[in-house]
Amino acid sequence: MKIIYLLLGLLSLTNILFAQGPPIYTDTPILLGLDGRGIRTFGKFISKENVNVYAQPLAVPINLGVDFQVGAIAPYMVISPKNKQSVSGFGDISVFAKYVFQQSDGPGKTIRTLIKFMETFPTGSTTKMPQIGSGVNQTYLGLVSGIINLKYALYGELGYSFVSDNTPDNFIYAASVGIPLLPQKYPPHQINIYFGFNGSYEFEVKKNVLYLSPGIQYIAGKKVLLETGVQLPVIEDVTSGFKTNYVFTFGLRVLLY
Amino acid sequence: MLKKNIYSLFIVILLSVYLFSMITNAQTEIDKSGKKYVRVDVDGLACPFCAYGLEKKLLGIDGADNFNANIDSAYATLTVPAKSKVTKDEIKQIVKDAGFSATEVLFSDQPFKK
Numbered sequence: 367m368k369i370i371y372l373l374l375g376l377l378s379l380t381n382i383l384f385a386q387g388p389p390i391y392t393d394t395p396i397l398l399g400l401d402g403r404g405i406r407t408f409g410k411f412i413s414k415e416n417v418n419v420y421a422q423p424l425a426v427p428i429n430l431g432v433d434f435q436v437g438a439i440a441p442y443m444v445i446s447p448k449n450k451q452s453v454s455g456f457g458d459i460s461v462f463a464k465y466v467f468q469q470s471d472g473p474g475k476t477i478r479t480l481i482k483f484m485e486t487f488p489t490g491s492t493t494k495m496p497q498i499g500s501g502v503n504q505t506y507l508g509l510v511s512g513i514i515n516l517k518y519a520l521y522g523e524l525g526y527s528f529v530s531d532n533t534p535d536n537f538i539y540a541a542s543v544g545i546p547l548l549p550q551k552y553p554p555h556q557i558n559i560y561f562g563f564n565g566s567y568e569f570e571v572k573k574n575v576l577y578l579s580p581g582i583q584y585i586a587g588k589k590v591l592l593e594t595g596v597q598l599p600v601i602e603d604v605t606s607g608f609k610t611n612y613v614f615t616f617g618l619r620v621l622l623y
Numbered sequence: 624m625l626k627k628n629i630y631s632l633f634i635v636i637l638l639s640v641y642l643f644s645m646i647t648n649a650q651t652e653i654d655k656s657g658k659k660y661v662r663v664d665v666d667g668l669a670c671p672f673c674a675y676g677l678e679k680k681l682l683g684i685d686g687a688d689n690f691n692a693n694i695d696s697a698y699a700t701l702t703v704p705a706k707s708k709v710t711k712d713e714i715k716q717i718v719k720d721a722g723f724s725a726t727e728v729l730f731s732d733q734p735f736k737k
Contacts, residue, residue, distance in 0.1 A: 396673055397722065432722045471667030471724040473697035514669040516694065552692035554671035588675045 390560050390581035390595045390615070392521040392542040393510045395466060395478035397435045408617035416607040417496065420444040421457070433466035433480075445496045455498045457490040464510075475515035482508045482525065503530040508538060519544040521562075534568040542579065556585040564597065573603035577613065591619040658688075658702040660731045663714055665699055666724040668692065673722070674699075680721040684709050693737070700735055 412419040420443065427437035439460045446452040462484035470477040484506040490499020508525020520543050527536040542562025548555065560583065565576040581595025597613035604610075663681070668674060674692045677699060682690055686704040693699070703709055711728040718725035729735070 396670060432720055469667070473664075473666055474669055474694065476667040476669050516669060519669075550671055550694040552671050552674050552694055554674070556671060585672050588672075588678070591672060 389519065389521050389542045389544050389558075389562065390583060390593050390617075391562050391564055391579035391597065392540045393482065393508075393523050394521060395480045395510050395512045396476070396514070397429060397433065397464060397466060397480070408615070411614045413611040413613070414607075415609050415611070417445060417447045419446070433469070435464045437462055443490075443498055445498065447496055450496075453491075453494050453496055453498060455491055458486045458499050458504075459489045460484050460486040468511075475513075477511075477513050479509060479511040482506070482510055482523075501531070502533050504528070506538070516550050517546070527566075534570040534573075537567045537569065538565070539567070540564040544583075553588045554585045555587065556583075558583040558585070560595065563600075565601075574601050575599070575604065576601040577610075581615070589620055593617050593619075657705045659705050659707060660734050661701050661703055661714065662729040662731070662735045663699045663701075663718060663725050664727040665692075665697055665718055666726055668694060668697055668699075668723055677718065677721040677723060680717050681714070684714075684717070705732075 408423060410419075410421045412421070421441050422443075423439050423441040425437060425439040427435055429435050439462070441457040442455070443457045444452055444454040462482065464480050464482050466478055466480040468477075468479040484504075486500075486504040486506070488499050488501050488503060491497065492499045492501045505528040506525055507528075508523055510523045511521070513520045520541070522541040523538065525538040527538060529535050540563065542560050544558050544560045547557045547559065550556070560579070560581040562579045562581075563576060564579050565574065567574045577597040577599055579595060579597045581593060583591065583593040585591050594614075594616045596615070597610075599610045599612075602609050665677065668677065671692075671694050674694065677692065678690045681687060681699065681701055684701075684703055684707070686707060687701050689700070689702045691700050711730075714728045715725040
């Protein structure tokens with residue numbers, strides 16, 4: 367059960383990975399940019415009371431059309447409990463699909479909404495302690511929406527994660543606002559700052575987890591984007607010993623061609 | 624009187640030479656460049672990092688070059704060979720395939736003012 371909290375906490379990480387551009391901690395309804403020809407390296411260091419987790423996902427997003435994307439993700443994880451030996455390996459593999467069903471464009475602005483489906487399979491090892499895998503199937507269905515213009519961008523996500531084996535389901539919610547600090551131009555040379563929150567709520571056991579998620583992003587040209595951020599727990603109804611101190615994220619996105 | 628006529632004639636010749644040289648220069652410029660300039664007004668272009676996808680798609684037009692996007696004014700420019708047969712509708716479709724909406728496409732023998 368404890369590992370479930372860890373893995374569900376990593377859900378926002380998949381949002382980062384599959385986002386085709388900004389923002390950092392929320393998903394985006396814009397399926398542009400990488401077009402399936404990019405590399406993203408993203409590291410996430412999670413500091414908890416009795417354990418540290420480092421996750422480095424490997425992901426393959428493929429655009430099957432301008433409004434349809436599929437992909438798979440396999441996170442490599444290192445879990446280091448205090449006073450115990452570290453365990454590492456690939457965690458649960460996920461496949462996902464996104465479909466943009468609403469798009470409203472204007473000069474310098476766009477409003478888009480997509481539906482997201484993600485299935486996570488219990489492929490991660492559960493034979494060692496601590497477990498790398500969750501041991502359960504997770505089916506996520508969500509809506510991602512964004513209002514993006516030249517002065518600011520608002521992103522939001524609502525979703526529900528159905529978890530197998532009598533493990534509580536999760537309601538997922540996230541929102542963020544991004545503000546560019548430099549004039550918009552192309553090729554891009556931009557610094558964006560983000561403020562947002564990410565949370566999940568278990569209806570059955572009435573447990574809530576909420577993080578504040580500020581971040582900063584530097585777009586160094588057409589093909590390179592650097593970003594970093596921190597997530598700080600505001601509400602965290604989890605088992606004692608697994609409370610989060612902070613989550614530190616750093617990443618690089620590179621378009622190959 | 625004669626002096627005045629000579630002076631007027633001189634001015635006319637000077638102006639004619641100047642106008643002729645301007646026209647000749649302009650024609651030489653067009654002939655030398657062999658380019659057609661394209662301007663596409665693009666709606667939805669709110670993210671400069673995303674404009675790279677638009678650049679890739681538009682530069683897929685045979686012989687297309689010199690892409691630039693003006694994010695603030697919501698348009699993109701590029702050049703295609705003067706003999707290119709690409710149509711406005713084809714360019715609009717390319718922009719749509721890139722995930723944006725093209726509202727107007729303009730062709731010109733001269734570069735568009737920025």
